[in-house]
Structures are given as structure tokens and as C-alpha cells.
Amino acid sequence: MEKFLYAPEIAKLGHVSLVSADLEKSLWFFRDTIGLEETEVVDGVHYLRAWGDFEHHTLSITAGETSYIDHIGWRTKRREDVATFAKLLEDAGTEVRWIQAGDELAQGEAIRFELPSGHRFELYYDMEKTPADESRKSVLKNQTYKSWAKGVSPRRIDHVNLQTSEDNSVIVKYLQEALGFKLREYFVNPDDIPVASWLSVTNLVHDVAIISTPRSKEPNEMHHIAYWLDNAQDLLRAADILCEAEVQFVGPGKHGISQAMYIYVKDPGSGLRLEIFTNSYLIFEPDWEPVKWTYEEYLKNGSAYWGDRRRDDVVREEQVKELAKS
Structure with a gap:
């Protein structure tokens, strides 16, 4: 080679x-x-x-x-x-x-x-960093557009969460060995088999997550994409904006895994789920050991540490049980 x-x-x-x-x-x-x-x-x-x-x-x-x-x-x-x-x-x-x-x-x-x-x-590698036109340009030289000019106004893209019917460990191994991702946290079913994993190439808890579940009809589905808000107050403001737009959503809540606050909402055009995401924690330790969550731990605190557990769009108790069957 x-x-x-x-x-x-x-x-x-x-x-x-x-x-x-x-x-x-x-x-x-x-x-x-x-x-x-x-x-x-x-x-x-x-x-x-x-x-x-x-x-x-x-x-x-x-x-x-x-x-x-x-x-x-x-x-x-x-x-x-x-x-x-x-x-x-x-x-x-x-x-x-x-x-x-x-x-x-x-x-x-x-x-x-x-x-x-x-x-x-x-x-x-190469991608143009196109400047904003004058009417939308920020006065800050280190920022592209004016802050919070319209709508929810997230700051940046954050991560993607892939959903699959395939073996979680196989995909995680590929991400690690072929592409250099690091495993940060993961969840196992009652048989101690990994069914959901969070990986990153940056200091974020995850740039990509992969969830294996029998709910997937295809091996290459998308659970959600995520955009980042600066803080919890922005997340509450987002909830008001979505209510005014008469768009149903799940949250606000907080995940145990990643420690992030969230709102989940679906694009009515494509059906793609969007996570509006904030807080969380960063990883700087070079010897980080992946955090393992058991089925019972994930069910109790891993997915929804607190917040709205009632609606269908989040991984709630029934869905966690399905994940555990993988």
C-alpha cells in the first residue's frame, strides 16, 4: 500500500x-x-x-x-x-x-x-467564502451577516444524525478507521450491543451521530440535521417564533447525552427533521474514553434529561425500547 x-x-x-x-x-x-x-x-x-x-x-x-x-x-x-x-x-x-x-x-x-x-x-477542501451583499452585511469584520435579522436565526450548522437499519458497530468502525472520527458517547441495548453512537472530528461531542433502529425502512435514512443557537434564551425565542408560524415542534428540552438543549421541528416541504441546538460541552482531552450508556441509563436520562417527552418526534420511551431490540 x-x-x-x-x-x-x-x-x-x-x-x-x-x-x-x-x-x-x-x-x-x-x-x-x-x-x-x-x-x-x-x-x-x-x-x-x-x-x-x-x-x-x-x-x-x-x-x-x-x-x-x-x-x-x-x-x-x-x-x-x-x-x-x-x-x-x-x-x-x-x-x-x-x-x-x-x-x-x-x-x-x-x-x-x-x-x-x-x-x-x-x-x-476548496469552497468560496462568499461575502454578504451590503444590505445584509454585518458591521463586524469577523461575521458574515447581521445577527438575528429574521426568524430563529441560528449562528451555524452543527451536526447531522443518520438513521439506519444496519449494524451500528459496522458503520462506527468505518467512520473511525476510514475517516478518522472519534467515538464520544454511545448507547447499548439490554444485550450490550451498541445501537446509537455520537462521533466527531472536532472538539464537539458530535459532528455526526448514527442510530440503528428497526423503525428504519431503509439503511440510509436521515434522523435530523442541526443548526446551532448561541444560548438557551435564543432557544426559548425560537419556540415563540415557531408558535407564531403555527409549526409544531418538540421541546424545549435537554439531552443527557451531549448535555445539549434542543427543539425538534420538521420541514413541512421535505419532512426533514431539524434540531435547533445549543449549550452542550466541548472535548479537549486527547485520551477521551467514550462514554457508555446502558439501556436503563439512556431511558432515564440519556435522551431526555428534562423537557417534553410526550410527542412522537423525539426518541421517547417506546422508541428507546425499539432501539433496544436492534
Whole structure:
């Protein structure tokens, strides 16, 4: 096998590419109600980002006959890491497809491939940091847009949570060995088999989570994407805004795993679940040991430490029991 001077690394979550069966409703939700800023609209694709995101887009939305996630983009730490990852993935038996610079607006050369679950990832390095137009530009030189200009107004993209019918350990092993993710927390069923895992390449508790459940009809489903709010007060403000928009949601509440406060709400256009996310904790220890939650611990405090446990959209008691059967 070819030797490299250094191991390639992923720097952060970049963007999510959403195809929506009802584009107008999805734009009303993400752009007008959640308050993401629209960077450009080219060839029917709407490119959006939060007011604190620097890259050209962290979410793209296009119309389709059905709703699904086309791919999830991750930025590498170095430009050459893209080609190095391609070589290593191909050597390990993963089929890799090259995406030419400009095929995705504002993005350089990239690769796309599938996890064992079928979720499609994209790795890139070059992405334009498009400035905001003057009417929306922040007076702060270290911020893209004006803060809280409209809607819920999250600061940045935070993480993705993948849902699958496949073996959790297989996908976690792939994320660790092929892509360099670190396991931070995980939940096991009564037979001590992992069924939900939280991993990151940054200091966050998770940049990606993977939940294995018999509720999944397909191996490559999406549980939710998440955008970050600065604090708990912003989360309460978000609840008021969603109520005024007459959009049902779950929360506010607090997870035991990640210690984050949350609201879950669904895009009425695509059905994609959005988590509005704040607080949590950061990991700086180089010798971090993954935190294991038993079935009983997860049921008691892991998913909902406190908050709204009643509605169907969160992993409540009945769903946790289903997870435990995996």
C-alpha cells in the first residue's frame, strides 16, 4: 500500500444537500422561518447558510419528485487530503466518484462515496467564502451577516444524525478507521450491543451521530440535521417564533447525552427533521474514553434529561425500547 507523509483529516461538517418534494414550503421553512440567508439561486438550486457560517453554503435545496438527502459534505484540513482520502478509500474497497471543480456551485474538486449504510458523503477542501451583499452585511469584520435579522436565526450548522437499519458497530468502525472520527458517547441495548453512537472530528461531542433502529425502512435514512443557537434564551425565542408560524415542534428540552438543549421541528416541504441546538460541552482531552450508556441509563436520562417527552418526534420511551431490540 502506498505510504503518505501524514494521515488525511476531516476538518469539519460543511453542508447538507437536500432534495425536497415541495420546494416552496422548504424555502418558507428554512429561509423565512428558521432564518437562513440565501447566498444564490442557480439552475433551480437554492444555496443557504446561517449568519455565522463563512462558506458559500451549509444547506442547498432543490426540487424533486421525492424528498431525500443527496449528500453530506465535509471539508478536509488540507487540499491534498481529498486525493489522499480517495486513494485510501479505494484501496479499502470503497467506490469513489470524483466531482470536478464547479460541478457544485462555489466548490472545488471533491470526491463522493457511500458509507456501508448507503449514506453518501462528499469530501472537499476548496469552497468560496462568499461575502454578504451590503444590505445584509454585518458591521463586524469577523461575521458574515447581521445577527438575528429574521426568524430563529441560528449562528451555524452543527451536526447531522443518520438513521439506519444496519449494524451500528459496522458503520462506527468505518467512520473511525476510514475517516478518522472519534467515538464520544454511545448507547447499548439490554444485550450490550451498541445501537446509537455520537462521533466527531472536532472538539464537539458530535459532528455526526448514527442510530440503528428497526423503525428504519431503509439503511440510509436521515434522523435530523442541526443548526446551532448561541444560548438557551435564543432557544426559548425560537419556540415563540415557531408558535407564531403555527409549526409544531418538540421541546424545549435537554439531552443527557451531549448535555445539549434542543427543539425538534420538521420541514413541512421535505419532512426533514431539524434540531435547533445549543449549550452542550466541548472535548479537549486527547485520551477521551467514550462514554457508555446502558439501556436503563439512556431511558432515564440519556435522551431526555428534562423537557417534553410526550410527542412522537423525539426518541421517547417506546422508541428507546425499539432501539433496544436492534
